[in-house]
Amino acid sequence: MHPLDSDQLRTLVAIAESGSFTRAAEAVHKTQSAVSMQMKRLEERLGREIFAKAGRGVRLTDDGERLLDYARRIVRLQTECLATFDEGDLVGRVRLGLPDDYADRYLPEILGRFARTHPRAEVTVVCEPTDMLADRIADGDIDLAIVTEAKGRRNVETIRTEALLWVTSSRHAVHTEEPVPLALGRPDCNWRRAAIETLERGGRQSRILFVSWNSTAVGAAVLAGLAVSVLPESAVRAGMRVLGPSDGFAGLPGCRIGLMRHRTGEPNPLADILAGQIRQCLDNLGMAAE
Known part of the structure; x- marks a missing residue:
C-alpha cells in the first residue's frame, strides 16, 4: 500500500472549503487542470470515485466525504507540525472577540490549537455581543471576531451554518403557557426578532420574561422552567428539549456564523494564522458546485 499524497489531500480540502475547483486552484497555487489531475490520481489511488456530477458542478460522494474527514485531520496535523518549527517563535499579541455562547462551544479547541503551534504568542479574548464586536473591529480594538451574521452587515466571511431551534426545559411545560414566556437577548438581537416574528406569524402571543x-444566564432561565428561548443546534444543552411544529413552534431561519477581520494594510501573521485555525475549527460548510 502506497501512502496517500498529502499534497493531493490538501487540494481536496481546498476544494471542499472553497466550494469549487476554480477557487481551490487559486488557494493551492495550481492551475485548474493540475487540480483536476490531482483528484483523478487520488481516485485512482483509492480505487473509489470521490466526486459525482451535480448539475453543472460536482459534489463529494459518500466515499469522498469519508476521505475528506481524514484529509482534514492529516492536513491539520501536518500544518501544526510545520508551524511548530517554522513559526513557533513568533512573538506578539492577537486580539479575538466572540459572543460568550460561542466562547463556551468553540474557544477551547481554538485556543488549544493556537497555543500548541505558537506557544510564545499572547491571545487577548473579548466576549461581547456581535454588534459591539463589529464596532470594535471597525475601531481596530480587536483583530478578529467570530460573529452572528445579519443581513446588511459587510465584510463578514461565513464559516459555519446551523439550525436555530426553540428550546425549553425537559422537566417543565412552560411552552404550553399563553402568552409564551420568553428568555431572549436584547432588542437589537437578531434571534430575538426572529423568535417574536415567528410566533406572531403563527398567531401565538408571547411576553418577554428574561433579557x-x-x-x-438565558440557559439558566430555560433549565429552570421559567421560559422558552432560541439557540443554535450546537448550543442545546442536557436538560433542554427542542420544540417543533407539533408543539406549536414553527421553524426558525438558520443561524450563520461569520469571521470579521480588522484590515490595517500591514502584515499581521499571528492574526492570519489564528483566522485560518478558526476556519478549520468551525467549518461545517458543504461543498458548493460551480
Whole structure:
C-alpha cells in the first residue's frame, strides 16, 4: 500500500472549503487542470470515485466525504507540525472577540490549537455581543471576531451554518403557557426578532420574561422552567428539549456564523494564522458546485 499524497489531500480540502475547483486552484497555487489531475490520481489511488456530477458542478460522494474527514485531520496535523518549527517563535499579541455562547462551544479547541503551534504568542479574548464586536473591529480594538451574521452587515466571511431551534426545559411545560414566556437577548438581537416574528406569524402571543446577552444566564432561565428561548443546534444543552411544529413552534431561519477581520494594510501573521485555525475549527460548510 502506497501512502496517500498529502499534497493531493490538501487540494481536496481546498476544494471542499472553497466550494469549487476554480477557487481551490487559486488557494493551492495550481492551475485548474493540475487540480483536476490531482483528484483523478487520488481516485485512482483509492480505487473509489470521490466526486459525482451535480448539475453543472460536482459534489463529494459518500466515499469522498469519508476521505475528506481524514484529509482534514492529516492536513491539520501536518500544518501544526510545520508551524511548530517554522513559526513557533513568533512573538506578539492577537486580539479575538466572540459572543460568550460561542466562547463556551468553540474557544477551547481554538485556543488549544493556537497555543500548541505558537506557544510564545499572547491571545487577548473579548466576549461581547456581535454588534459591539463589529464596532470594535471597525475601531481596530480587536483583530478578529467570530460573529452572528445579519443581513446588511459587510465584510463578514461565513464559516459555519446551523439550525436555530426553540428550546425549553425537559422537566417543565412552560411552552404550553399563553402568552409564551420568553428568555431572549436584547432588542437589537437578531434571534430575538426572529423568535417574536415567528410566533406572531403563527398567531401565538408571547411576553418577554428574561433579557440578557449572556447565554449562560438565558440557559439558566430555560433549565429552570421559567421560559422558552432560541439557540443554535450546537448550543442545546442536557436538560433542554427542542420544540417543533407539533408543539406549536414553527421553524426558525438558520443561524450563520461569520469571521470579521480588522484590515490595517500591514502584515499581521499571528492574526492570519489564528483566522485560518478558526476556519478549520468551525467549518461545517458543504461543498458548493460551480
